[in-house]
Amino acid sequence: MPAERRAVLMLLGLALLGQGLRVWAGRPGGPPGDVRLIAGGPPGVPRAHRDSSLTLARPLAPGEHVDLDRATALEIARLPRVGLTLARAIVRNRDANGPFGSLEALDRVPGIGPGLLAALAEQVTFSAAGRLDGSATRPVAGIPNNGDPGTGHAPTAEPPPRPAAEPLNLNSATAADLERLPFIGPFMARQIVAYRDRHGPFPSVDSLVKVPGVGPATLAKIRDRILAQ
Numbered sequence: 001m002p003a004e005r006r007a008v009l010m011l012l013g014l015a016l017l018g019q020g021l022r023v024w025a026g027r028p029g030g031p032p033g034d035v036r037l038i039a040g041g042p043p044g045v046p047r048a049h050r051d052s053s054l055t056l057a058r059p060l061a062p063g064e065h066v067d068l069d070r071a072t073a074l075e076i077a078r079l080p081r082v083g084l085t086l087a088r089a090i091v092r093n094r095d096a097n098g099p100f101g102s103l104e105a106l107d108r109v110p111g112i113g114p115g116l117l118a119a120l121a122e123q124v125t126f127s128a129a130g131r132l133d134g135s136a137t138r139p140v141a142g143i144p145n146n147g148d149p150g151t152g153h154a155p156t157a158e159p160p161p162r163p164a165a166e167p168l169n170l171n172s173a174t175a176a177d178l179e180r181l182p183f184i185g186p187f188m189a190r191q192i193v194a195y196r197d198r199h200g201p202f203p204s205v206d207s208l209v210k211v212p213g214v215g216p217a218t219l220a221k222i223r224d225r226i227l228a229q
Helices: 002-024 045-058 082-096 104-108 114-120 175-179 185-199 205-210 217-224
Strands: none
Touching: 045 114, 082 104, 104 114, 104 217, 175 185, 205 217
């Protein structure tokens, strides 16, 4: 029947086409259905991006550190207990508010608390340390000192004790006044004044944590030196 002939001819044609493709590919003896992966291309192709992502996903080696003032989200995601979502939040916060400069300042990122700070203490560095407020990186209470030579961290030190003074009014202090507070450098002082100019006077001392870069740990250290009137 004509329909049967057409079907037979179509099958023969497909068989000849398959054999022709195997000859063209240089594998005339290969079994039907055999699959061979295409060799990797030059840098920039999807496979190269995949290999790069796999490399960055490896845990940090002993003695290896991540500079949180410079690292990309993929590099930050290699830190323990830090996934890509949190790593991107860290980068966005850094882009919006400036470099961290210290482990303590990292608590301004939503989702980062004392437990995670302690886990990261020995595996992160801050290239902006000492440039934001003229002092070295300071440790968070309960977190190991990161200034041991050979760890890649900047030396850590508490600020020298200051003479007792009247509490500073957050609603009238200038940036220069705020700089004199412990753990508040020029950058953060400007942030506080800018926030006050945008949102009005601080209703309470606790409202200072609404300023990007001021976290609960910083507020606890300056609480007895400030007031809001």
